[in-house]
């Protein structure tokens with residue numbers, strides 16, 4: 073299947089590209105840590121945290137608020153604050169963070185005031201009559217299909233007066249973020265380009281690691297202080313019995329040790345902030361790219377956020393410090409050689425042995441760690457399914473079964489992990505033994521050389537300590553090898569997700585659509601199956617048309633509906649809105665111009681107002697009210713104790729199924745969409761709700777909104793002007809309502825009597 077590819081939830085307006093660049097070039101912990109650190113740890117922490125706050129504020133402020141058309145103000149959302157307060161981050165500095173003002177109540181316009189938001193003021197200009205298109209080619213018609221009306225010609229975008237945008241009152245011509253603007257169009261939209269975010273993250277890490285490396289070198293040089301001290305004490309102070317020398321040496325060494333501890337702490341501070349910077353830089357891009365990519369999968373991509381967590385842990389781990397120490401190891405080796413070549417040879421031999429152990433360790437544990445990871449991913453998916461279905465799990469007493477499903481994968485993951493860790497511990501112990509034996513042999517052989525008069529006792533002890541430092545990084549790498557492998561895999565998954573995101577590509581910003589829909593020879597064979605769910609589906613609708621798609625259960629109606637909104641991509645064929653293939657629309661602009669009510673209605677936790685406004689921060693009260701009026705749910709909402717401020721939980725309570733469906737209908741009508749797809753919008757409605765729905769469809773017709781309604785119930789047929797009959801994924805009838813109903817009646821099927829069932833047309 074082909075990815076449609078251009079969802080850009082945080083798209084920048086081109087004019088803002090410079091400011092987007094600013095984000096990547098902004099002052100960060102990467103830019104000034106050295107200067108900060110040198111001013112003292114606590115000042116450095118405060119300063120860096122302050123930078124972090126600014127960085128997070130800028131990240132979210134810029135990416136969310138500016139895209140939403142809100143003027144750039146310093147508002148740090150709760151998520152950013154929570155991130156800044158995550159356990160790995162010290163307490164935030166007392167930098168004042170402006171608090172997001174509480175949500176204001178929806179101000180419903182006074183009936184007498186007749187505000188600009190009222191439906192009457194929204195009637196769109198008439199679309200010009202489209203020229204007739206050639207008839208549908210006969211080979212495209214599935215056998216048995218009766219086409220009562222075929223394609224019409226392309227719709228010319230009507231010339232609008234600036235005041236006649238057809239957008240809601242909030243329309244600024246800038247499209248509220250990604251697209252949508254009525255004024256400026258036909259210009260290239262720069263891609264969001266998540267690979268750029270990845271590069272910015274890598275750059276920050278590299279920059280900080282370079283600074284850490286400087287501290288590491290200094291730390292490792294200072295580490296030599298202790299062996300040198302020992303050597304001097306035993307070979308100089310004890311023989312000369314000079315107190316002055318002892319005091320002088322001790323003073324120097326104490327200074328070196330303190331310095332070494334401070335530098336070691338500083339490199340850890342920097343690494344910790346690097347981890348936070350990586351999380352802040354990549355969190356939002358990964359979640360956005362995962363949300364887009366999950367369209368084609370079962371949501372596994374969301375687990376890439378876990379990979380980001382893995383990278384964060386690695387950046388603050390002892391394993392990374394060991395790896396950073398590794399380049400200095402040869403210096404220690406040379407130092408041991410300088411003490412005596414025999415001792416140097418012992419260390420080299422041990423290093424080889426440790427390397428061999430490291431390679432065997434990697435080979436012995438790799439498959440088990442990979443297996444453990446695979447099971448962990450699956451058990452997380454079970455967990456996710458459990459949290460989504462908590463109602464049914466409790467109602468049907470399915471807790472033991474679902475826990476067993478989760479437990480099976482968790483147990484497999486744990487046992488694979490135990491297997492891998494057993495081996496890892498075995499190899500780590502072996503490497504530790506090699507290191508200790510190395511020191512024993514160095515001391516033993518050193519003592520022999522000392523007896524022979526080639527070395528002093530102090531030199532032997534000093535060489536033994538230095539050898540320990542030389543072998544330490546190899547040992548550390550062996551112990552943390554699993555983390556290295558996991559982090560590398562995590563990085564690769566993150567890089568693949570960000571680099572291959574379809575949102576990285578440039579789009580042409582089009583004028584807002586008028587609502588013409590062309591569906592061309594849709595074929596859908598789900599991946600991994602041979603089942604043809606949709607076969608050659610072809611039809612066209614003009615702006616303001618309302619179509620009912622009817623058919624037996626399993627005929628493919630929902631699948632077709634999902635395809636019309638681009639949430640499923642066809643195996644072949646195309647769905648076009650105003651002649652443009654959905655794959656080529658800017659996702660944000662497309663989403664703002666359509667409405668969708670899925671069969672399985674889900675609301676987001678939040679107020680009814682926020683749900684109708686699609687959780688957009690720039691949704692105006694007037695827009696929300698307008699959508700509620702269009703969907704004829706204002707009365708229903710007014711009857712709730714808290715009206716538009718009623719808070720809905722994840723499972724939709726306190727709303728009934730029908731109320732949820734009607735609120736979701738208002739969400740579909742939010743933002744003056746030009747095309748709305750409703751999948752069984754009346755499945756939970758009583759007769760009053762159905763009447764309100766019929767009125768909503770009338771409003772849509774008056775506003776020239778193209779509406780496609782998938783339904784199993786005949787009541788809605790009165791509100792549409794066209795009907796499409798789908799049988800086993802094939803269109804068998806399509807045309808004006810009365811003609812289709814007559815054609816069905818001629819075949820002995822009277823659909824106006826009761827729910828559709830057993831529609832059989834050859």
Ligand SMILES: Nc1ncnc2c1ncn2[C@@H]1O[C@H](COP(=O)(O)OP(=O)(O)OP(=O)(O)O)[C@@H](O)[C@H]1O
Pocket residue numbers: 598599601603605623624625626627628629630631632784
């Ligand atoms: N991803 C998929 N993999 C396999 N089969 C699929 C997939 N998507 C849809 N189908 C199959 O396609 C058929 C049509 O499904 P669809 O949900 O579109 O039917 P429908 O007409 O909406 O039915 P209903 O009225 O009961 O909701 C079903 O048999 C379904 O099993």
